[in-house]
Amino acid sequence: MATAPARPVTAAFAAQAALSFGASLVALGVGLVYLPVDGWVRGFLAVGLLWCVTSAFTLAKVVRDRQEEGTIIGRVDQARLDKLLAEHDPFAG
Numbered sequence: 001m002a003t004a005p006a007r008p009v010t011a012a013f014a015a016q017a018a019l020s021f022g023a024s025l026v027a028l029g030v031g032l033v034y035l036p037v038d039g040w041v042r043g044f045l046a047v048g049l050l051w052c053v054t055s056a057f058t059l060a061k062v063v064r065d066r067q068e069e070g071t072i073i074g075r076v077d078q079a080r081l082d083k084l085l086a087e088h089d090p091f092a093g
Contacts, residue, residue: 025053 032046 028049032042032049035042035045
Protein backbone atom coordinates (compact mmCIF):
# COMPACT_ATOMS: atom_id res chain seq x y z
CA MET A 1 0.00 0.00 0.00
CA ALA A 2 1.71 3.15 -1.16
CA THR A 3 0.85 6.41 0.53
CA ALA A 4 1.32 9.81 -1.01
CA PRO A 5 3.84 12.00 0.76
CA ALA A 6 2.19 14.46 3.10
CA ARG A 7 2.44 18.13 2.22
CA PRO A 8 3.66 20.22 5.11
CA VAL A 9 1.37 22.93 6.43
CA THR A 10 2.89 26.33 5.82
CA ALA A 11 3.14 28.89 8.60
CA ALA A 12 0.95 31.28 6.60
CA PHE A 13 -1.84 28.71 6.28
CA ALA A 14 -1.66 27.84 9.99
CA ALA A 15 -1.79 31.54 10.90
CA GLN A 16 -4.72 32.15 8.55
CA ALA A 17 -6.64 29.22 10.03
CA ALA A 18 -5.99 30.37 13.60
CA LEU A 19 -6.95 33.99 12.80
CA SER A 20 -10.08 32.88 10.99
CA PHE A 21 -11.13 30.71 13.92
CA GLY A 22 -10.44 33.51 16.40
CA ALA A 23 -12.31 36.10 14.33
CA SER A 24 -15.37 33.88 13.95
CA LEU A 25 -15.40 33.11 17.68
CA VAL A 26 -15.10 36.81 18.60
CA ALA A 27 -17.81 37.78 16.09
CA LEU A 28 -20.22 35.21 17.52
CA GLY A 29 -19.37 36.29 21.05
CA VAL A 30 -20.06 39.95 20.23
CA GLY A 31 -23.27 38.93 18.51
CA LEU A 32 -24.39 37.04 21.61
CA VAL A 33 -23.61 39.99 23.88
CA TYR A 34 -25.61 42.47 21.78
CA LEU A 35 -28.46 40.11 20.89
CA PRO A 36 -31.75 41.67 22.14
CA VAL A 37 -32.94 38.65 24.16
CA ASP A 38 -33.19 37.61 27.80
CA GLY A 39 -30.12 36.40 29.68
CA TRP A 40 -31.20 32.76 29.76
CA VAL A 41 -31.58 32.69 25.96
CA ARG A 42 -28.15 34.32 25.60
CA GLY A 43 -26.71 31.72 28.00
CA PHE A 44 -28.33 28.87 26.09
CA LEU A 45 -26.87 30.14 22.82
CA ALA A 46 -23.45 30.58 24.45
CA VAL A 47 -23.50 26.97 25.68
CA GLY A 48 -24.50 25.85 22.18
CA LEU A 49 -21.59 27.82 20.73
CA LEU A 50 -19.15 26.22 23.17
CA TRP A 51 -20.56 22.79 22.36
CA CYS A 52 -20.06 23.39 18.63
CA VAL A 53 -16.47 24.55 19.18
CA THR A 54 -15.52 21.60 21.39
CA SER A 55 -17.18 19.08 19.09
CA ALA A 56 -15.34 20.59 16.10
CA PHE A 57 -12.02 20.14 17.92
CA THR A 58 -12.96 16.56 18.82
CA LEU A 59 -13.94 15.78 15.23
CA ALA A 60 -10.69 17.26 13.91
CA LYS A 61 -8.70 15.14 16.38
CA VAL A 62 -10.54 11.95 15.38
CA VAL A 63 -9.97 12.61 11.68
CA ARG A 64 -6.28 13.33 12.29
CA ASP A 65 -5.86 10.22 14.46
CA ARG A 66 -7.48 7.99 11.82
CA GLN A 67 -5.29 9.46 9.11
CA GLU A 68 -2.15 8.91 11.21
CA GLU A 69 -3.25 5.36 12.03
CA GLY A 70 -3.65 4.60 8.33
CA THR A 71 -0.21 6.01 7.63
CA ILE A 72 1.40 3.91 10.37
CA ILE A 73 -0.37 0.73 9.25
CA GLY A 74 0.72 1.43 5.67
CA ARG A 75 4.33 1.83 6.79
CA VAL A 76 4.23 -1.42 8.78
CA ASP A 77 2.72 -3.28 5.81
CA GLN A 78 5.36 -1.82 3.48
CA ALA A 79 8.15 -2.82 5.89
CA ARG A 80 6.80 -6.39 6.05
CA LEU A 81 6.64 -6.60 2.28
CA ASP A 82 10.16 -5.20 1.93
CA LYS A 83 11.44 -7.80 4.41
CA LEU A 84 9.71 -10.65 2.57
CA LEU A 85 11.09 -9.51 -0.76
CA ALA A 86 14.61 -9.11 0.68
CA GLU A 87 14.52 -12.62 2.16
CA HIS A 88 13.06 -14.26 -0.95
CA ASP A 89 15.57 -16.02 -3.18
CA PRO A 90 13.95 -16.93 -6.51
CA PHE A 91 16.87 -19.21 -7.40
CA ALA A 92 16.78 -21.33 -4.22
CA GLY A 93 15.57 -24.77 -4.23
